[in-house]
Amino acid sequence: MKRTPAPTTSQANAVFLFAAVVTLVGSVLLQPRIGFGANLWVNEYVYILLPALLLAWLNRWPLDTTYKLRGTSRRNRLISLLAGVSLWITAAYLSKVGKLLLDRWFGVMPVDEAAQSVSASPYQIILLMIGAVVLAPICEEIMFRGFIQTAYERYSPTYGYLITGILFGAYHVLNGVSEVIPASVLGVGMGFLVSRTGSLSSSMLFHAAANLSAAFLGPALGLSAAGPPPSWTHLAAPVSLVLALLLLRSVDRQPGRDGLTGGEERTPLKGVVFLTLTILYLLAMGIMEIVARLRQ
Amino acid sequence: MKKTVFAILILCLAVGLPLMALDLQQRGLNKFRVPQRFAKITVDLNTHDRTDELLLERQLSEPAKVEIMMQSDSAALKQVRFVAESEILGLGQPELEFMVGQVTGTASMASTTVLPAGRYAIYLTSHKHAGQLVIGYQEHPIDPAEFVRLSRIHQGDLNNPPSGYTEVFSADLTGLEVQNQVIYSLSVKNSETIGISVYTSAKQGMVSVDMAGGTSNWTSLVSTEHRICDQMEVSPPAGEYQIKLTCADADGQLYVFVKRNGEGR
Numbered sequence: 001m002k003r004t005p006a007p008t009t010s011q012a013n014a015v016f017l018f019a020a021v022v023t024l025v026g027s028v029l030l031q032p033r034i035g036f037g038a039n040l041w042v043n044e045y046v047y048i049l050l051p052a053l054l055l056a057w058l059n060r061w062p063l064d065t066t067y068k069l070r071g072t073s074r075r076n077r078l079i080s081l082l083a084g085v086s087l088w089i090t091a092a093y094l095s096k097v098g099k100l101l102l103d104r105w106f107g108v109m110p111v112d113e114a115a116q117s118v119s120a121s122p123y124q125i126i127l128l129m130i131g132a133v134v135l136a137p138i139c140e141e142i143m144f145r146g147f148i149q150t151a152y153e154r155y156s157p158t159y160g161y162l163i164t165g166i167l168f169g170a171y172h173v174l175n176g177v178s179e180v181i182p183a184s185v186l187g188v189g190m191g192f193l194v195s196r197t198g199s200l201s202s203s204m205l206f207h208a209a210a211n212l213s214a215a216f217l218g219p220a221l222g223l224s225a226a227g228p229p230p231s232w233t234h235l236a237a238p239v240s241l242v243l244a245l246l247l248l249r250s251v252d253r254q255p256g257r258d259g260l261t262g263g264e265e266r267t268p269l270k271g272v273v274f275l276t277l278t279i280l281y282l283l284a285m286g287i288m289e290i291v292a293r294l295r296q
Numbered sequence: 297m298k299k300t301v302f303a304i305l306i307l308c309l310a311v312g313l314p315l316m317a318l319d320l321q322q323r324g325l326n327k328f329r330v331p332q333r334f335a336k337i338t339v340d341l342n343t344h345d346r347t348d349e350l351l352l353e354r355q356l357s358e359p360a361k362v363e364i365m366m367q368s369d370s371a372a373l374k375q376v377r378f379v380a381e382s383e384i385l386g387l388g389q390p391e392l393e394f395m396v397g398q399v400t401g402t403a404s405m406a407s408t409t410v411l412p413a414g415r416y417a418i419y420l421t422s423h424k425h426a427g428q429l430v431i432g433y434q435e436h437p438i439d440p441a442e443f444v445r446l447s448r449i450h451q452g453d454l455n456n457p458p459s460g461y462t463e464v465f466s467a468d469l470t471g472l473e474v475q476n477q478v479i480y481s482l483s484v485k486n487s488e489t490i491g492i493s494v495y496t497s498a499k500q501g502m503v504s505v506d507m508a509g510g511t512s513n514w515t516s517l518v519s520t521e522h523r524i525c526d527q528m529e530v531s532p533p534a535g536e537y538q539i540k541l542t543c544a545d546a547d548g549q550l551y552v553f554v555k556r557n558g559e560g561r
Contacts (some may be wrong), residue, residue, distance in 0.1 A: 063298055064297070127319070
């Protein structure tokens with residue numbers, strides 16, 4: 001295998017396609033048998049973290065510089081946590097509005113009762129909580145912001161976090177079409193943080209804060225229940241967005257934050273093919289959900 | 297930072313793997329929950345196709361109440377026929393038919409029938425597919441006076457509750473149009489056993505009495521085809537439960553009796 005000095009967009013697109021496909025296939029096969037919680041762990045460790053680490057090991061990329069697996073200042077960490085909670089409110093609002101519109105236009109999504117019955121044990125709930133609040137922030141940040149964003153940053157840092165944010169959102173089509181825009185918003189926010197601080201710890205903390213908010217603040221604020229968003233969120237969502245933007249802009253720039261280059265001047269044909277296949281695949285997933293809603 | 301991240305990932309695995317093992321173990325234990333008091337038949341559905349295959353044949357020397365319950369971990373529908381030699385009290389015909397899908401854990405398909413002395417049998421029609429069907433059955437001889445009481449209910453004299461049961465609801469169903477209307481609510485404590493008797497004389501239209509709450513539910517305790525649910529004893533998980541009535545274009549009457557230690561609402 002030919003080694004590259006840094007992640008290339010071809011590798012990023014290929015790994016992203018692999019993760020998107022195996023996450024769906026694996027979940028269809030495993031989730032009814034092992035439950036939502038355990039399935040999330042398999043997704044995070046095997047389909048998301050492992051390929052990124054394997055590539056780093058094969059190419060001898062140092063994780064601290066290539067994947068930015070390094071710390072940042074206490075101030076940046078605190079701001080990341082606050083920005084995570086703040087932007088989550090906007091994302092949760094967008095998710096609710098998206099669900100509501102999809103329900104109105106295409107009908108309600110059918111519920112997989114068999115999978116739910118398997119997942120309703122206390123062990124599954126603990127696994128789901130640890131998976132969402134600890135594992136997802138670590139594994140997804142290494143894959144998306146560490147590996148994919150680094151690959152796309154070769155063109156420009158802005159290009160890097162925008163493309164990666166959109167890919168991160170598109171990946172969440174597996175959780176439902178209504179999750180694509182909210183996850184993209186969060187993804188761009190996390191990408192911006194990493195681009196600014198040069199550290200994955202900031203985006204991991206942001207991600208953990210957002211997922212923790214979804215688990216605890218969501219039910220408490222009425223953002224997890226079915227139905228339209230509570231009336232106060234019409235004001236809270238834009239205010240949270242502005243607050244999050246201010247917080248994100250206030251993080252300290254860190255030295256050594258520039259993206260790595262080398263090994264690829266422009267995305268070669270195979271990289272474009274992988275990306276095209278990924279887009280087609282994710283579009284198909286979205287269309288399948290719409291069809292399932294229409295059939296319900 | 298790198299060391300911290302990998303330490304967290306390893307620690308998560310150390311915590312998560314035992315949790316997954318415990319979850320799998322618990323699910324294996326809880327898949328079929330046939331109470332000890334039932335005799336049990338386990339059918340491996342993966343051996344061959346079945347068409348009215350005889351699973352069980354029993355001879356009752358005296359009138360008896362026969363309880364059966366079914367669970368399956370296979371989602372495919374299986375037809376289970378319970379056939380008696382003579383008329384089953386509460387039914388217009390000597391046969392009961394069940395379509396059993398995936399029913400596991402605290403959920404089951406169950407029925408209690410009162411039969412005069414004679415033979416009864418259980419037949420299964422099913423395609424070959426992975427999974428099991430578990431049928432629990434239990435026979436309680438009924439003393440002649442009790443059999444007379446149930447025969448009266450079968451003839452339409454519904455206000456004949458068993459000893460210890462109190463009436464919680466009664467209604468004339470003619471002209472009554474309701475959908476899932478709560479007719480009785482009860483708060484169940486841990487390990488509490490609730491006795492429920494529901495009788496109807498409705499022979500036309502649609503009548504269904506259901507009980508639901510938490511993750512458990514019992515549907516169609518009585519209907520126009522199955523008019524007597526006598527002394528059904530359940531020990532559901534603690535929580536709030538409701539008995540609901542759905543009725544349309546029906547005739548006859550409905551009586552609901554409950555036996556319990558605590559107070560209902």
